[in-house]
Amino acid sequence: MMSSIKTSELFNQRSFVSRKIEAIAFKAIGDGALVTKVVSKGDSKTHAVNLALIDLSVAARIGFRGTNAKSHLDVAKLPVPSKPNMMEQSKKGSLMTLRLSDNEYWVLDGSTEMGEKLHMLTALPVPYNCYRLYCQHSHAWFMLTGQYIEQTMAKICGVDLRKLSFPLDTIIQTSVAKVNAVIVRHEVNKIPVFSILSDSSSAAYLWDSLLDAMGEFDGCVLGIDALGLE
């Protein structure tokens, strides 16, 4: 559906980096459209396994903070990490719950649909001492994929992101190219991924910084289809 969309400007919700992507296909999601395919640079899956940057800024996410935030997620039967700076994925893998502090959680939906659970969570009344956060708009969401993600990040981030120090399903909150970022290490269809969530107003700057660092490893921009997400 929607592969005939030629521009994200048909939608009210737009990614801050939409102008930087030579998109050829989109998929509508909520009020926005995710880039599913970009101008071809060869086999996209090969690129995704090597090194690629994908924009998921329009993909659905929501955050909650407060002493009752955990119970709010429990009501929605979402997986909740046992301690801060950990991530738990739903059984199907598309929903990720990030625990950013004792009482702060972000739920990210990496699928190209706005998942049932995220819908449910959005519709639920927010309990006392639980506050909704605006990470959908305050933060851009990029996925850096492939075998060279550690080397690429080592050019723009002063924190050790080797798997040894930064294992799967953990989170590092740090500075990337001098802007604050939340980095999550996970896998999508066995491809190593860093999900990077960073201030939306500096998203274009960070996008350029990442592409510059990726050049050395033949990294490129891809659409979400390259990861085989459903």
Place this chain on the structure above:
Amino acid sequence: MSNTMRLNKPMGLLVDHNKSINFEFDGKQYDGLQGDSIASALLANNRWLMSRSFKYHRARGPLTMAGQDANTMVQLGGEPNVLADKELIMSGQRVAGQNYSGSLVKDRDAILGYFSRFMPVGFYYRAFFKPMGMWEKWEPIIRKKSGLGKLDLDFEPEYYDKMYLFHDVVVVGGGPAGLSAALKAADAGCKVLLVEEQGILGGALAYHRFDIEGEKADILRGKLVERIEQHDNVEVLLNATCNAWFTDNYLPIIQGKRMYKARAKQCIVASGAFEQHVVFRNNDLPGIIMSSAATRLMKLYAVKPGQKAIVLTGNDDGYLTALELQEHGVEVRALVDMRTTNDSVELLTAVQNKGITVKKGHTVYEALGAKGNQHIRAVDVREIVGQGQVSQHSEIIDCDLLCMSAGYMPAYPLLCQAGAQLSYDDNSEFTLSNLPENLHIAGSVNGIYLLDTVLKDGEFAACKALKNLGHNIELPAKEKCTRKVNFYWPIFSHPKGKDFVDFDEDLQTKDIVNATRLGYRDIQLVKRFSTVGMGPSQGRHSALPTARLVADATDRTVTQTGVTTARPPYAPEKLAHVAGRIFDPVRHTAMHYRHLELGAKMMPAGNWHRPAFYGKPAERDNCMQIESQHVRNNVGIIDISTLGGIELRGPDAAEFMNRIYTFAFLKQPLGKTRYAILTNEYGVVIDDGVACRIADEHFYVTATTGGVDHVYRQMLKWNAQWRLNVDIANVTSAFAAINVAGPDSRKVIQKIAEGVDLSSEAFPFLAYREGTVAGIPARLLRVGFVGELGYEIHVPASYGEALWDAVMDAGKEFKIKPFGVETQRLLRLEKGHIIISQDTDGMSHPGEISMGWAINRKKSFFVGSRSVEIVMAREQTRKLVGFVLSKDNVKPKEGHLVLEEGNISGNVTSCEYSCAVDSIIGMAYAGINQSEPGSSIDIRVDKGLIVKATVVKMPFFDPQNKRQEL
């Protein structure tokens, strides 16, 4: 030219004998082999003259062949001061000498050497400043002569970058000690980074002869390197220089165009040692090289360094060098040993069996130059009869090569940067002590020279590192080395001088001794007076002889004298390495591209980019006036997304607001906005904004673009003390916002707003409402910063561009126009609205800026309340006032001074021409006696002119504020 001095395989570890490369040096074509450095390729062609010395323009050729001296600095295209003994040759490369007048071979400035007695150390400071005014005459001449090489001012920037590395253990130095340490640590499971300055691993194993047969090094190197290359836990950086040591093993490593910033849990420095030269007359002639340089030339580059050699040594290594030279067809005319006995009888026998004459207790007293002193032709050998003393009997021996070694000095700079203490004992040997906890040393830098012991020392250092990393490991016994490598006094001063201590700066023994006689007894003062050790080689060869000379002249030991401080960088580094790929974040609003499409002149606001106005930069004033008139008469739209936004939610939100801001907020009605001023503990106004009460327990408060981060931090800080039940969130980036202002603004918004009644009764001035605008959920505020009917519309940031598009589309029929920040500043100035940090400074309290009305004096506390009370009760000295000037005056600029009877009483904070008022209007701090409306104030404008402005009551425009309340 052909490679006349080339040796056959297996010599030449670094070169490919089958691949020839042609390049140009000094206007002539030369052939080299792939892998050659510029210097090795030139030496293979018997070309020794590569540079001219800094002061006397003496002919210079390679000294170390390891990039440790300034003798091979050449001009490579547009890049000066390239080290020819490190830079690889490339096909078609054009290389030239530098620092000469005429040609490199016939340098007219070489005549300066004859006048050296008139140019002693310090002459520069004393000679050119008297009589008064002479410096102006000398300066252009001196400047013309100074500097090495030529900069290419048309240089195109190149891509340099940085990368972080993280390892358990970083080993600096890929010689036997470093390899051994790296393997031990890697075998234990550590992730190891091995950093080697040269292009191959092995260090001295790659070029030095360790035994009479000359086999041991090659075999050992092969084994060690093979293990390193196959080890999964070892990462190797070749041609990489660890250029500094910073606290906690933070190591900048330069390789090519990249600076790595390595973080090491443990660091092992196995940096080796610098071979030291012997000081005698003309010890700088081309053809005089370190012994290690000769073996490097043969083993690494397959270059025979000469035909007839003299070996001058202070240790047994000279014997091994002699064997190596003889084996490759160099006739060793004599081995001159400064000692009276050598360590190894077997070595002596082996050398003598090769027919080499050994002259013990002798030295080279003078080197004799060929025509123009461009190469060595013979040496004057004499018996040593005392410290630095030689007999009168002279023996002249012809030669074209002199290999010298007075001993070795630890490659100490990195370690001394880490705070290590370098000591020199009575046996002429060095030790390094006081190392930081996680920094270790191994090998010759640790004073260990016997190969087997060096390997064990590497393992010992690794074991210490492993223990620090928590490995359960027994420390082996510490290795000690009994071998002595340094001759105690390798300095033979000559009455005619040119006995160089420091080749970089052409410093002779008398220069150092004279410095001490002039009272510079401290080694650091000697350095600064004489410039010894301040050249590109940073004292690698001059530090020890200088310390010896100063110690002798001041009757102290070398340890008491010490060596000069080693500071980063270890080797010269380009500014590009430091500057390369600097990160300078910029922030864009959601409407950024729309502004560009509309021809906005963008301006920085912190790290945001904002439209200043729309139009050509040269037409700024006109654009602003047009935009401001349009807002006053029609409708305008401005992107205010950069405005800070903070959400306060929770049962104590109102209490928190009440404590943090000066106004009262406990009873602020729902759906209302209220102006909010923030003072600090000193009563100074630090920010302002508008607080919207969305719900009983929910406030949305704006802050200034530049101030929001500070305000947010202050809020978090205060609540860490107050422990109120409130959630504080900086939502600046989460919301995009516009202000639609002007008489037609309601009509525009009415077209696209839903769920909100925009009538003045339902939505009056200072009210807050929620609804949708063009289908986008929106927060609407009726505030009047520019003094017109207007609506601030805040929407989720991802919808910002769509909102802009919708409003622009709806406003077409009302001729809506965008306006920029500069226009907004003019509009608010007309209304007398201040901008915190532009119209305030670090001393401004609410009274000074006529904001007493924004202080609630009934409440018991707000941040800064006590200070505000005190500072406002004091006798006031200044006040922020509005002023007008007729438009034919020179327009004052922000910062121009306000005078009172000739004294400074304040300054202009804002000033602009207003077509609405048809005058120049502004705000300024003025003396309290000048602040009453009707007073005249003197403003000193450009060129010292004084303009007389009249103080007026603000606002300048629409004093009844009727327009914003429509």
